[in-house]
Amino acid sequence: MQLNKVNYKKGLKHYNTAKKPKKQFWLFKWLMYIVSKILVGKQCKIEKINMEGVKAPYFLICNHMSFIDFEINSLCTYPARVNNITTLESYYRRGFLMELNGCIGKRKFTTDPHLVKACETVLNEYKSVLCMYPEARFSPIGTLAIIPDTLARLVKRLGHDVVVLNHHGNYLRAPFWNWRKKRKVPMHTTMTKVLDKKDVEEKSVGEIHKILVDALDYDEYKYQKDNNIKITEPYRAEGINKVLYQCPNCKTEYEMTSSGATLKCNHCGKEWTLLENGEMSANDGNTEFPHIPDWFEWERANVRKEAEDGTYYFEDTVDVYSMPNTNHFIPLGEATLKHSYKDGFTIEGHYNGEDYKISRPVIGMNGVHIEYDYCYIRPDQCIQISTTDDTFICYPHKKDVVTKLSFATEELYRLKMLEKEQRQNKTRENREEK
Ligand SMILES: [Zn+2]
Numbered sequence: 517m518q519l520n521k522v523n524y525k526k527g528l529k530h531y532n533t534a535k536k537p538k539k540q541f542w543l544f545k546w547l548m549y550i551v552s553k554i555l556v557g558k559q560c561k562i563e564k565i566n567m568e569g570v571k572a573p574y575f576l577i578c579n580h581m582s583f584i585d586f587e588i589n590s591l592c593t594y595p596a597r598v599n600n601i602t603t604l605e606s607y608y609r610r611g612f613l614m615e616l617n618g619c620i621g622k623r624k625f626t627t628d629p630h631l632v633k634a635c636e637t638v639l640n641e642y643k644s645v646l647c648m649y650p651e652a653r654f655s656p657i658g659t660l661a662i663i664p665d666t667l668a669r670l671v672k673r674l675g676h677d678v679v680v681l682n683h684h685g686n687y688l689r690a691p692f693w694n695w696r697k698k699r700k701v702p703m704h705t706t707m708t709k710v711l712d713k714k715d716v717e718e719k720s721v722g723e724i725h726k727i728l729v730d731a732l733d734y735d736e737y738k739y740q741k742d743n744n745i746k747i748t749e750p751y752r753a754e755g756i757n758k759v760l761y762q763c764p765n766c767k768t769e770y771e772m773t774s775s776g777a778t779l780k781c782n783h784c785g786k787e788w789t790l791l792e793n794g795e796m797s798a799n800d801g802n803t804e805f806p807h808i809p810d811w812f813e814w815e816r817a818n819v820r821k822e823a824e825d826g827t828y829y830f831e832d833t834v835d836v837y838s839m840p841n842t843n844h845f846i847p848l849g850e851a852t853l854k855h856s857y858k859d860g861f862t863i864e865g866h867y868n869g870e871d872y873k874i875s876r877p878v879i880g881m882n883g884v885h886i887e888y889d890y891c892y893i894r895p896d897q898c899i900q901i902s903t904t905d906d907t908f909i910c911y912p913h914k915k916d917v918v919t920k921l922s923f924a925t926e927e928l929y930r931l932k933m934l935e936k937e938q939r940q941n942k943t944r945e946n947r948e949e950k
Pocket of ligand 1: 763764765766767768781782783784785786
């Protein structure tokens with residue numbers, strides 16, 4: 517058994533992320549603009565701030581909530597050519613389109629040594645717009661994900677103007693946990709130049725990080741209240757149990773269910789109604805978290821506590837599909853997925869007459885990609901774990917566990933980094949004492 521290798525049939529090729537990106541094919545730029553214009557129509561108001569005289573090349577950084585983000589981006593950037601940093605799974609069976617469209621194919625939450633060079637090619641050689649979604653997945657609850665400071669380091673290294681697209685309403689219109697059923701919500705996108713070349717040169721990584729986080733920040737439920745948006749669709753709470761998986765009344769996990777506008781804990785029987793103004797209201801009058809992101813953050817705090825007191829551990833049987841290249845998903849059958857502070861993620865299974873073990877330690881993963889309804893393989897919840905040359909899409913057998921796995925990945929990483937920092941400080945102190 518080889519670590520991080522599956523015994524594939526001979527001749528199978530892995531996608532080469534070291535490939536030089538192509539310049540976006542001119543017809544695509546035009547085609548995407550026309551299609552986006554038709555699909556988005558008058559649903560979104562685009563506001564440009566501090567954008568006078570800004571022309572490609574520049575580094576475009578966007579928040580990420582829903583598929584429509586790509587279409588709005590196309591309207592905002594036209595007529596410039598754009599190269600998106602994208603995940604290989606989004607172009608399943610369409611690898612050639614991904615390349616013609618100028619995309620830089622990447623495996624999520626891996627350290628890719630070729631990424632910086634590809635970004636430099638886009639900005640310096642093609643003079644195009646380089647577009648990135650640093651959250652790396654649609655927002656689960658309509659708030660900004662943790663942004664690592666590696667983004668600010670990349671900005672500093674590239675040395676170009678930075679423009680931020682901040683979308684509003686896109687999550688409320690098609691929440692990640694029930695994206696197939698759309699709601700009628702007005703959308704508003706701001707396109708702002710937040711840093712010019714001189715700022716990038718003069719400001720520290722810490723200062724740039726703060727500017728980016730402030731510019732990207734969003735809270736969809738606050739946007740709903742501030743703009744007095746009523747979501748009247750009767751199915752508005754359906755699927756929210758995938759994110760709000762823990763009952764704040766009895767603390768039980770994974771026994772929440774939803775239907776219509778109601779969320780219910782099947783363990784203690786407590787029920788909540790998602791009101792038309794976006795507030796959650798307990799039917800017994802004792803509401804723990806009217807503002808939904810507060811419920812989400814309470815769950816995260818509970819996972820953080822488990823991580824800190826050493827009780828966090830996850831294990832389940834999963835159905836695994838791998839994606840060595842963009843041509844197909846390969847069913848690898850059942851395997852065991854484990855997640856712990858000591859070993860990070862491990863997937864242990866058997867394929868084509870040989871055992872395999874995939875390992876991703878905590879320190880290399882500041883987040884993980886999860887899906888609530890994955891359209892490419894099976895419309896169900898899954899977690900995607902990538903190595904530098906393969907991706908493993910795992911469908912847990914247990915219900916509603918992926919949100920907690922996502923929290924745990926972030927919290928275990930945070931803890932590991934904190935420990936590393938403390939160790940380094942101690943070594944420094946010891947050295948100074950001597
Ligand atoms: Zn309960």
